[in-house]
Each structure stands twice: as structure tokens, then as C-alpha cells.
Amino acid sequence: xxQGVTRRELLAAGLALPFSGVAYAQLTCGELTAxxxxxxxxxxxxxxxxxxxxxxxxxxxxxLAGVVLSRACKPAANVLLDFWHSDDxxxxxxxxxxxxxxxxxxxxxxxxxxTIVPARYPGRTRHLHVKVQAPQKRVLTTQIYFxxxxxxxxxxxxxxxxxxxxxxxxxxxDFVIDA
Ligand SMILES: [Fe+2]
Numbered sequence: 001x002x003q004g005v006t007r008r009e010l011l012a013a014g015l016a017l018p019f020s021g022v023a024y025a026q027l028t029c030g031e032l033t034a035x036x037x038x039x040x041x042x043x044x045x046x047x048x049x050x051x052x053x054x055x056x057x058x059x060x061x062x063x064l065a066g067v068v069l070s071r072a073c074k075p076a077a078n079v080l081l082d083f084w085h086s087d088d089x090x091x092x093x094x095x096x097x098x099x100x101x102x103x104x105x106x107x108x109x110x111x112x113x114x115t116i117v118p119a120r121y122p123g124r125t126r127h128l129h130v131k132v133q134a135p136q137k138r139v140l141t142t143q144i145y146f147x148x149x150x151x152x153x154x155x156x157x158x159x160x161x162x163x164x165x166x167x168x169x170x171x172x173x174d175f176v177i178d179a
Contacts, residue, residue, distance in 0.1 A: 029073040029176040034161060036143045039129060041092040046082055046100040052115040054098060059088030059116030063170040064144065067109040068132065068177060075109025076179035082131040083113055090121030117146070125151030125158050134179035144173050 053061065068076040082102035086092050093099060099118070105111045120126050126146045133139040145152060145163040152158040164171035 029069050029071055031161075031176065032071060033132070033140060033142055033175045033177060034159060035141055036157060036159070036162065038131075038141045039143075041094060042084060042129065042131075042141075043094070043097070043100060046084065046102050047097055048103060049101040050103045050112060050114060052083070052099050052101050052113070057088075057116050059119070061114070062117045063112065063114055064128065064164060064173060065110070065112040065170055066164075066172050066174040068105045068111065068134075068175045068179065069109060070134075070179040071176060074179075075105075075107075076134050076177065077105055077107045077109055078135055079105040079109070079111075079175075079177070079179065080131070080133045081105065081111050081113075081175075083115070083128055084130075085115070085118040085128045086121055088116060088119050090119035120149075120151045123155070125149050125155035127157075132175050132177055134177060137178050140175070140177050144171075146171075 068079045068081070070076050080102060081104070084092070084100040087099055099115060101113075103111055103113070115128075118126055118128065126149045128144045129141075130144060131139050131141050143157065143162060145158055145160075147163040147166060152163075164173040166172070
């Protein structure tokens with residue numbers, strides 16, 4: 001809903017839709033978040049943590065926050081979100097767990113990741129990898145992109161629908177999954 005909508009407009013909209021309650025119940029969040037390739041650097045058993053910052057992290061800090069929704073637009077609680085990404089030099093830590101970590105969405109479906117902005121690396125624009133899985137459901141593996149990054153146009157994997165939105169200095173992305 002756009003900002004600044006007045007109560008009068010809401011009432012008018014409600015009057016125009018006598019079965020708006022039913023319509024709302026049937027509202028969907030549209031398409032499921034698109035899957036993308038896992039790539040070669042996924043590791044199981046990442047630590048559980050919402051901040052991937054290290055004492056010696058030198059990259060630009062960033063936040064990615066959002067909610068996990070079911071296809072019926074219901075917040076999905078206790079969803080596993082397992083993130084991994086390259087460091088400020090475009091390298092993945094394949095020996096340890098730098099810039100790898102998992103967390104769970106809260107009761108309102110919310111998650112919040114604190115980390116550094118990953119560097120581009122040959123052939124790839126800037127991106128985060130993530131696996132998202134509701135309890136007892138299948139895993140969504142995808143990648144999240146940075147809007148306006150000059151590397152986007154050169155990366156055939158880039159999808160605008162998978163780009164985070166920038167709001168108040170934070171990245172925002174809402175997942176729609178089988179939940
Ligand atoms: Fe990658």
C-alpha cells in the first residue's frame with residue numbers, strides 16, 4: 001500500500017469491495033522466490049549467528065533484513081536461513097566458516113543478517129547465497145543481489161527480482177517460500 005493513504009480512502013476501498021474480507025483471505029504473495037544455483041562453495045554445519053562480522057572484518061558493513069512469507073502471505077516462523085558469501089576480496093572461506101552462518105525467522109517471520117558487503121569475483125556480480133527452509137519443507141537455494149551494482153548487467157545469473165531493496169541504509173528482501 002502506498003504511503004499517505006487516508007482512512008477515508010481505505011473506507012472507500014472497503015465499500016467498493018463488499019467481500020473484501022474474503023478477497024483478503026485469498027490474497028497471495030504471488031510467485032515463490034526464484035531458486036538459483038548453489039554454486040561450488042556451500043558448506044554444511046555453519047554456525048548459528050545473526051552477525052557474520054569478524055573482529056578483523058574490513059569490508060563495508062551491511063544489514064539485510066526482511067520477512068519470510070508463505071505463498072498465502074502468512075509470516076513463516078522458525079524458518080532456517082543459511083547465508084554464505086565471499087569476503088571483501090571476493091574469496092570464500094572453504095576451510096572455516098568466515099561469512100557463513102544460519103539463523104531462524106522469528107514468530108513474525110522476520111530475519112536480520114549483519115555482515116559485510118561481499119566483493120565481486122571473476123564472472124560474478126555482488127551477491128549473497130542463501131538456503132531457506134521452513135520446518136519439514138523443501139529447501140529453497142537462491143542468491144540475493146545488490147541493486148544498481150555495475151556488475152549486474154554483466155552477470156547472466158543476475159535477476160532483478162532477486163535484488164534487495166535499499167531502505168534507510170538497510171537492504172530489505174522478503175522471501176516467499178513453500179511454508
Ligand atoms: Fe558466489
